[in-house]
Amino acid sequence: MSEIKIVNLRKQFGDFVAVEDSSFTVEDGEFLALLGPSGCGKTTTLRMIAGLELPTSGKIYLDGEDVTFNRASARDIAFVFQLFALYPHMNVRRNIGFPLLSQGIAKAEIRARVEETAKLLRIDHILDRSVSGLAGGDRQRVALGRAIVRRPKCFLMDEPLGTLDAEFREVMVHELRELHNRIHATTVYVTHDQHEAMAMADKIAVMNHGVIEQFGTPQEIYNRPASMYVA
CATH class of the missing domain: 3.40.50.300 (P-loop containing nucleotide triphosphate hydrolases)
Structure with a gap:
């Protein structure tokens, strides 16, 4: 940091x-x-x-x-907006991991970092759920997870x-x-x-x-x- x-x-x-x-x-x-x-x-x-x-x-x-x-x-820098801008066709795991996928990071490392981030945010139990059915608080945690997983400055x-x-x-x-x-x-x-x-x-x-x-x-x-x- x-x-x-x-x-x-x-x-x-x-x-x-x-x-x-x-x-x-x-x-x-x-x-x-x-x-x-x-x-x-x-x-x-x-x-x-x-x-x-x-x-x-x-x-x-x-x-x-x-x-x-x-x-x-x-x-x-990671930016978290008021409107969460999650990808509705992706589940929680893929939403959080998307920035790493875009950077060309290996699948095994993406999986490990997504699971580590999800545990930190206490959403590891919903990783395979669709984001479209989540409550507001969980949607916010997914948006935070997508920022945190990159480990920005x-x-x-x-x-x-x-x-x-x-x-x-x-x-x-x-x-x-x-x-x-x-x-x-x-x-x-x-x-x-x-x-x-x-x-x-x-x-x-x-x-x-x-x-x-x-x-x-x-x-x-x-x-x-x-x-x-x-x-």
């Missing part, structure tokens, strides 16, 4: 500035939440880290390497619990944090839900109108808000 360093990152769409002069560092193995309402720039920031959007200016470093203008495929998650009902979300918040503790993954997690951010993150970046108003631990932000907006 790796450190992510963002330096003076800016993104402009025509006359609209989506992200303005953002700088922060996600340490190796740290869990960062980008927190703020819709339209504040958090997803645009995540997409720039992933390589799905190119910045107007600024730098992005992954493990010390300048990846600002690298393609997404060259960044060794870091994970980027864009409101991955947004489509789950309240009960499932509460369960998955705890499971995601436990999973993070087990695999020590560098993670950037986008959410508009302050309870999710406070429960999971080591650090939180509170965003408003494209600007990071405060960056710190949950305790620092809760006890010493930098502005009325953060409070």
